Amino acid sequence: MERIAIVGAGTAGLHLGLKLLSHGVPVTIYTEQEPSRLRVSRLLNTVAHHAPTRMRERILGVDHWSGPNADMFYIGIHVNGGPHPFSLRGRLDSPTIFVDYRQYQPRLAEDFVARGGKLEVLPVDLDVLERLAQQHALMVVATGRNGLTRLFPRVPALSPHTQPPRMLFAALLKGVRMQEPIGMNANLIPGQGEIFESQVVTADGRVPSVLIEALPGSELSRLSTQRYDEDPRAFEAMLMNFLRRFAPTTYERVDSASFGVRGPMDYLQGSFTPTVRQGWAPLSNGRFALAVGDTHVTNDPVAGQGANAGSASAFALAEHIVTALADNRPFDEVFCREAEAGSWAATAPATHWTNTLLQPPPPHVIDLLAAGSKDARVADAIATAFVTPELILSACASPENSAAFIARHRPMVREAAPPPSPLAWHPPPEEPKVTVSLTR
Numbered sequence: 505m506e507r508i509a510i511v512g513a514g515t516a517g518l519h520l521g522l523k524l525l526s527h528g529v530p531v532t533i534y535t536e537q538e539p540s541r542l543r544v545s546r547l548l549n550t551v552a553h554h555a556p557t558r559m560r561e562r563i564l565g566v567d568h569w570s571g572p573n574a575d576m577f578y579i580g581i582h583v584n585g586g587p588h589p590f591s592l593r594g595r596l597d598s599p600t601i602f603v604d605y606r607q608y609q610p611r612l613a614e615d616f617v618a619r620g621g622k623l624e625v626l627p628v629d630l631d632v633l634e635r636l637a638q639q640h641a642l643m644v645v646a647t648g649r650n651g652l653t654r655l656f657p658r659v660p661a662l663s664p665h666t667q668p669p670r671m672l673f674a675a676l677l678k679g680v681r682m683q684e685p686i687g688m689n690a691n692l693i694p695g696q697g698e699i700f701e702s703q704v705v706t707a708d709g710r711v712p713s714v715l716i717e718a719l720p721g722s723e724l725s726r727l728s729t730q731r732y733d734e735d736p737r738a739f740e741a742m743l744m745n746f747l748r749r750f751a752p753t754t755y756e757r758v759d760s761a762s763f764g765v766r767g768p769m770d771y772l773q774g775s776f777t778p779t780v781r782q783g784w785a786p787l788s789n790g791r792f793a794l795a796v797g798d799t800h801v802t803n804d805p806v807a808g809q810g811a812n813a814g815s816a817s818a819f820a821l822a823e824h825i826v827t828a829l830a831d832n833r834p835f836d837e838v839f840c841r842e843a844e845a846g847s848w849a850a851t852a853p854a855t856h857w858t859n860t861l862l863q864p865p866p867p868h869v870i871d872l873l874a875a876g877s878k879d880a881r882v883a884d885a886i887a888t889a890f891v892t893p894e895l896i897l898s899a900c901a902s903p904e905n906s907a908a909f910i911a912r913h914r915p916m917v918r919e920a921a922p923p924p925s926p927l928a929w930h931p932p933p934e935e936p937k938v939t940v941s942l943t944r
């Protein structure tokens with residue numbers, strides 16, 4: 505019987521399972537549905553995997569999608585919608601990739617089984633979890649933000665949000681000419697939120713995508729609260745109009761005659777509250793359950809970090825488990841506390857960066873971005889930092905840090921930083937009128 509059981513075959517559960525298998529540790533994954541069913545499901549998200557996650561994928565031997573038609577090197581950041589719009593475009597040190605999770609997760613589940621992992625289709629509730637804990641030395645819960653989260657209490661000191669900070673709409677699109685070379689655009693819109701345009705590798709190749717992160721109560725939030733399926737054509741006209749106003753770099757590549765959501769399953773709408781939970785819980789038989797991925801830490805998607813953090817913590821957790829097995833240590837409360845600390849250390853920068861990005865930027869961060877709009881070397885450094893939480897947190901931590909970041913990447917230039925933008929960033933949001941779970 506396998507000593508380690510993982511509940512959930514999402515990215516966190518699969519990266520953990522594959523990593524344990526690579527150390528020769530037998531693992532069973534229990535998951536609520538046959539992974540291949542995801543291939544015909546609704547869009548789950550629009551996930552960017554950045555350099556550290558891609559390195560882990562190479563270590564796991566699951567880097568199936570890399571290549572010149574998938575690797576994304578460019579990020580455009582546009583401060584739009586105010587009196588002084590400006591843009592910067594930077595090149596990443598190593599490429600990011602967006603793969604449709606409806607392809608990614610079933611493929612990794614196949615890899616897991618092909619390498620000797622056991623995968624059982626079984627929806628797990630708390631009773632079933634208790635029963636499974638009789639058969640395994642350690643249960644790891646990786647059921648995402650909706651699954652068995654109630655087992656793991658919220659940690660208020662690390663969870664500043666009590667309601668969704670953004671209302672979401674994400675879709676694969678048609679009628680948008682894709683940027684070449686492959687790039688994404690982040691539009692930061694004071695008072696409205698953010699619009700991200702990127703390109704996702706799907707079963708049919710690379711397609712354009714959009715993620716709307718709307719402040720509750722803003723005009724943009726209608727893309728989340730007004731149901732797409734009630735009147736798709738009117739909805740698409742509204743989306744196109746928002747792109748025209750707030751994402752002009754994307755809008756200039758829109759063909760209005762063919763623009764729209766790519767297919768009836770290619771969108772999602774909703775919202776959720778980012779939460780950090782305790783990473784472990786005692787079970788009634790004296791054994792323990794650990795949480796990993798979104799079950800432990802749910803981040804808002806604004807910084808594109810949730811899955812990357814889940815993968816990082818899966819690797820940290822695998823290391824703890826392998827070491828404990830080698831030392832013949834029990835999976836007791838002390839082990840769980842240490843494992844939780846290791847997981848949190850691997851994911852905390854992503855959470856801090858996400859929570860920072862959800863706030864209006866202070867003037868020195870506007871100065872940093874403005875410096876990038878004037879100097880390609882600074883823009884490149886900002887682009888790489890933007891997807892690397894430790895780097896960007898340090899660059900944005902204080903006016904002195906931002907100035908030092910600029911000086912480091914533009915060492916010969918001695919001009920004064922541009923004046924802070926007079927933009928009032930996000931006015932206090934109204935309470936959201938609708939709070940729904942993401943359509944799954």
Ligand SMILES: Cc1cc2nc3c(=O)[nH]c(=O)nc-3n(C[C@H](O)[C@H](O)[C@H](O)COP(=O)(O)OP(=O)(O)OC[C@H]3O[C@@H](n4cnc5c(N)ncnc54)[C@H](O)[C@@H]3O)c2cc1C
Nearest residue numbers: 512514515516536552628648651797798808809810811812
């Ligand atoms: C619109 C959007 C955009 C995003 N963009 C990014 C991005 O750019 N970069 C990024 O890193 N992250 C992004 N994220 C976040 C990312 O999608 C999540 O952080 C990540 O998918 C979480 O992985 P997970 O393995 O923890 O959970 P999940 O991927 O949700 O997997 C959970 C698994 O558990 C199974 N399960 C659930 N309940 C049970 C049960 N009771 N019994 C058995 N099995 C169960 C599910 O079927 C599934 O297999 C985005 C999210 C959204 C919504």
